[in-house]
Amino acid sequence: MTATEAGTATTTGTFAPRPGAAPLPRMIRAQAALETRMLLRNGEQLLLTVIIPTLLLVLFSAVDIVDTGAGRAVDFLAPGILALAVMSTAFTGQAIATGFERRYGVLKRLAVSPLPRWGLMTAKTCAVLVTEVLQIVLLTAAALALGWSPHGNPLTVLLLLLLGTAAFSGLGLLMAGTLKAEATLAAANLVFLLLLVGGGVIVPLAKFPEAAQAVLHLLPISALSDGLREVLRHGAAVPWSDLGILAGWAVLGLGAAAKFFRWE
Numbered sequence: 080m081t082a083t084e085a086g087t088a089t090t091t092g093t094f095a096p097r098p099g100a101a102p103l104p105r106m107i108r109a110q111a112a113l114e115t116r117m118l119l120r121n122g123e124q125l126l127l128t129v130i131i132p133t134l135l136l137v138l139f140s141a142v143d144i145v146d147t148g149a150g151r152a153v154d155f156l157a158p159g160i161l162a163l164a165v166m167s168t169a170f171t172g173q174a175i176a177t178g179f180e181r182r183y184g185v186l187k188r189l190a191v192s193p194l195p196r197w198g199l200m201t202a203k204t205c206a207v208l209v210t211e212v213l214q215i216v217l218l219t220a221a222a223l224a225l226g227w228s229p230h231g232n233p234l235t236v237l238l239l240l241l242l243g244t245a246a247f248s249g250l251g252l253l254m255a256g257t258l259k260a261e262a263t264l265a266a267a268n269l270v271f272l273l274l275l276v277g278g279g280v281i282v283p284l285a286k287f288p289e290a291a292q293a294v295l296h297l298l299p300i301s302a303l304s305d306g307l308r309e310v311l312r313h314g315a316a317v318p319w320s321d322l323g324i325l326a327g328w329a330v331l332g333l334g335a336a337a338k339f340f341r342w343e
Contacts, residue, residue: 114206136160157222158307159280164214170247171271177255178263231310242325243303249332256340274300299328
């Protein structure tokens with residue numbers, strides 16, 4: 080090899096792996112896959128997002144504990160349990176996990192990585208959606224085995240679930256980004272229990288005093304469970320009032336989270 084050829088080989092040489100950040104879509108996919116694996120490997124999260132909703136569905140469908148009105152109990156309970164599953168993942172689970180990531184400095188380190196902050200939030204949202212798909216498949220299979228007969232337009236159901244996810248995700252990130260991790264843990268679980276009882280999931284809102292009903296109907300869990308019930312049980316076309324409530328909570332929650340979320 081001549082000196083000229085050696086110089087050319089030196090200047091045109093390449094390195095493997097090639098230095099530099101990966102393409103943004105690949106980074107988001109990788110982070111989303113990591114977030115999903117972390118959610119599914121966490122025993123406490125699985126208890127909250129999968130086991131508890133399934134047990135509630137089977138228990139209250141098989142045992143006549145709560146008066147759910149005319150018709151089979153599973154027809155009333157299944158839409159409410161689907162709404163509960165969305166809340167448990169998008170709100171409770173995400174708030175707790177993100178709160179402790181913030182406490183231990185994980186978010187701070189990820190914020191200075193090549194993955195932009197909005198990309199990290201997108202990856203977390205994708206992980207939530209994947210988990211919700213698994214929840215919905217499992218709960219739907221259990222409800223069908225119990226004799227559930229769903230009706231309505233699947234696209235309307237999908238729209239309700241997406242708006243519910245956006246609403247609960249915004250509220251969960253707002254809580255995780257403003258409170259201490261321990262406070263987030265306590266508050267998220269408390270809200271979960273309160274909304275389980277007073278959100279029309281298992282106990283019909285008609286069982287509450289009329290003054291309380293007016294307030295409870297405005298809660299995101301009530302709007303989601305009522306909207307799903309109107310479509311899946313009664314075959315309604317589009318429950319506009321429930322969609323409007325969910326859209327309002329989504330805008331409020333995501334907007335507040337974007338403004339007040341602290342990464343440290």
